[in-house]
Amino acid sequence: MSGLAGIDAAKQLAAWTAVDEHVLPEHKIIGIGSGSTVPFVVERIxxxxxxxxxxxxxxxxxxxxKELIVNAGLTLGDIDQYSDLDVTIDGADEVDKSLNCIKGGGACHLREKVLAEAADTFIIVADYRKNSQTLGTTWKQGVPVEVTPFAYVSLLKNLRKMGSETATLRMGKAKAGPVVTDNGNFVIDAPFRSTRYEKPDEILREIKMLTGVVEVGLFCHMAKAAYFGNEDGSVTIRLAxxxxxxKERQDFLA
Incomplete structure (x- = not known):
């Protein structure tokens, strides 16, 4: 194994294990997700x-x-060319016991969901901090909602009526004004009370029905497995x- 330690080591373990078990020689069309664990996915590929x-x-x-793929010298494709993927591997902001996920902390959840749905197998990789029994336990920012810019004011109002009283437009950290996605849209972060997260598919359906919503960062009943790297060098694997x-540490060192 590498000389990484702490959270980075946990992320690497999760990514390497997932690639070893799910990116097989017969797989030719592969989706690469977003987030801090994904560079280790590309590294292993x-x-x-x-x-x-x-x-x-x-x-x-x-x-x-895209930058990871190009810089690694791998062949870059697009969903317009390849609509059927063998496998997509992606990170997550939080995963519950049923493999429902909150995604969109990096504002890429629309494209992430398209590639996840297009894949025969969708796999999540993350470190132990993302492994929860119920969504909203560690990820307190809320559900990321990509919206058309001209509708964001009315959507904030409607999300607050739905029970997300502190729903807010996501603002840029190194720029003046709101975060703009790769698709030219805005992102609203909509936290809900803990009991609502017990049925995330209901939240997903309610938000999707609002006019002006492009996509919701709840991925329900989509992942086949989730790989979590742990502090002790092991990997916990949750299946659908x-x-x-x-997978214990000694399994990697053998």
């Missing part, structure tokens, strides 16, 4: 060898993953059927 990767096409979910397995 590159390690599978130039000969194998020459026969593959990689689709990005946003600017970050509710089962959980663990």
């Amino acid at each position: 590159v390690a599978q060898g130039k000969e194998l990767n020459q026969t593959r096409v990689f689709l990005p979910t946003g600017f970050q993953s 059927d509710g089962s959980v397995r663990k």
Whole structure:
């Protein structure tokens, strides 16, 4: 293993394990997601060898993953060209016991969901901090909602009526004004009370019905598995059927 420590080591373990188990030689069309764990996904794919990767096409979910693909010397594709993916691997802001996810902290959740839905297998990779029983436990910022700019005021009003009293327009940290997605839209962060997150698919349906909403950062009943790197060097693997397995540190060192 590498000399990484702490959170980065946990992310690397999760990413490497997921790639080893789900990016197989027969997989030729591969979606690459966004977030701080994804560089380790690309790192492990590159390690599978130039000969194998020459026969593959990689689709990005946003600017970050596009840069990772190009800089790694991998073949870049687009969903317009390849609508059926073998596998998509992506990060998440939080994952619950049923593999429902909150995504969109990086404002890429529209493209992330398109690639997740287009894939035969959708896999989540993250560190242990993202592993929760119920959404909203560690991710307090709320549900990211991508919206058309001209509708954001009315959408804020409607989201607050729905129970997200502190819904806010996401503002840029290094720019004046709101965050603008790769698609030219705004993002609203809509927190809900903890009991609402027990049924995230209901929140998803309610928000999607609002006029002006482009996409919602709730990914419900989509992931086949989620890989969480732990502090002790192990990886916890949650599967869609509710089962959980663990790959211990010694398994990596053997």
